[in-house]
Amino acid sequence: xxxxxxxxxxxxxxxxxxxxxxxxxxxxxxxxxxxxxxxxxxxxxxxxxxxxxxxxxxxxxxxxxxxxxxxxxxxxxxxxxxxxxxxxxxxxxxxxxxxxxxxxxxxxxxxxxxxxxxxxxxxxxxxxxxxxxxxxxxxxxxxxxxxxxxxxxxxxxxxxxxxxxxxxxxxxxxxxxxxxxxxxxxxxxxxxxxxxxxxxxxxxxxxxxxxxxxxxxxxxxxxxxxxxxxxxxxxxxxxxxxxxxxxxxxxxxxxxxxxxxxxxxxxxxx
Numbered sequence: 001x002x003x004x005x006x007x008x009x010x011x012x013x014x015x016x017x018x019x020x021x022x023x024x025x026x027x028x029x030x031x032x033x034x035x036x037x038x039x040x041x042x043x044x045x046x047x048x049x050x051x052x053x054x055x056x057x058x059x060x061x062x063x064x065x066x067x068x069x070x071x072x073x074x075x076x077x078x079x080x081x082x083x084x085x086x087x088x089x090x091x092x093x094x095x096x097x098x099x100x101x102x103x104x105x106x107x108x109x110x111x112x113x114x115x116x117x118x119x120x121x122x123x124x125x126x127x128x129x130x131x132x133x134x135x136x137x138x139x140x141x142x143x144x145x146x147x148x149x150x151x152x153x154x155x156x157x158x159x160x161x162x163x164x165x166x167x168x169x170x171x172x173x174x175x176x177x178x179x180x181x182x183x184x185x186x187x188x189x190x191x192x193x194x195x196x197x198x199x200x201x202x203x204x205x206x207x208x209x210x211x212x213x214x215x216x217x218x219x220x221x222x223x224x225x226x227x228x229x230x231x232x233x234x235x236x237x238x239x240x241x242x243x244x245x246x247x248x249x250x251x252x253x254x255x256x257x258x259x260x261x262x263x264x265x266x267x268x269x270x
Contacts, residue, residue: 015052027064042075045094058106059087063094063119071101078105078131080149089114093137100125107132111150118155130167142179154189156211158204172258174211176204185267189255190221193267200229200269217251224252228259229269 013031014020020032021040030044033052038044042056045064050056053070060075068074075090077083090106091114098104102123107114111132118137123129127141130149139153142161147153152170160179165171172189182196192202203225208218224242231238239259246252259266 033070039075058090060090060092060106062092065094066092066096066098068098069100069102069125072098073101073103074098075104075106078108078149080108080110080131082110083108083131086113088131090117091115092117093119095120097122099123099127102126103128105129105131108149124161136173156207158207160194166264168264170258170262170264173254174204174207176207183267185265186258186262187267188258190251191225191267195270198267200267213251220246220249221251221255224255228255 015032015034017034018032018036020026020038023040024038025043027044027046027048029046030048030050032038032050035052036050036054037056039057041059043061045062047065048062049067051068051070054068055073056075058075058077086109088107090104096117096119102125104117105115108131115129115131115133117129117135120137121135121139123141124143126144128146129135130147130151132150133147134152136153136155138155139157141159144162145159146164148165148167150168151165154171154173156174157171158176160177160181162179163177163181163183165183169183170186172187174190175187176192177183177187177198178194181194181198183193183198187193190203190208191200192204193200203222205218208221224246227242228238239256242252243256
């Protein structure tokens with residue numbers, strides 16, 4: 001842990017122009033660039049690289065080996081008019097890349113008091129994660145994506161540039177949203193969605209291949225998708241039918257459970 005009172009601050013990697021609260025916790029090997037600001041309740045793990053002109057504030061915790069680029073705002077007050085300064089949290093895992101002008105904001109009293117971000121996510125320039133969000137691992141958010149409050153994102157998701165996601169929406173694992181999508185309902189796992197308002201256009205085959213799924217597993221997911229979304233009988237009957245047909249196939253169960261527990265409703269093909 002770096003002693004912010006020590007005469008060896010600069011040798012430890014904290015630039016002399018940075019403003020670092022004496023009560024902030026700075027892990028070994030973490031560097032803080034020129035003119036960055038670290039608030040009193042911030043906790044930084046080991047090996048983080050905080051570039052110049054970054055603001056880290058609030059009750060924010062970063063794990064290890066995150067890289068935060070210039071002009072990012074991490075942990076400042078959420079954009080919620082009901083927020084009254086309560087002690088809410090922003091918890092960020094390890095090895096995330098947080099590019100220029102990204103804004104990541106803590107939770108609120110109305111949403112569980114914390115925003116949680118996992119490991120190895122890439123937030124390209126100008127992205128926003130609103131209050132009380134939950135973001136999993138290994139996701140890619142292209143430039144200028146905006147996640148409203150209370151959004152939940154799974155693992156290995158790709159969000160195209162200029163995409164907006166409505167509050168309380170849930171995004172399933174291995175899904176992908178095309179650039180410029182406006183997402184107002186939940187996106188099931190493994191699916192591709194695009195448009196305003198977004199609609200499903202198929203299965204994220206490339207993402208599943210990269211995730212290690214076999215050809216036979218992907219073929220079964222494609223069959224599940226067609227039977228769920230393109231059959232003519234009522235959707236409740238389709239859901240019951242595929243639950244029986246694909247019983248014991250874990251990816252199918254993931255999609256079926258996601259749909260059954262959706263509160264906003266699920267996105268459909270046109």
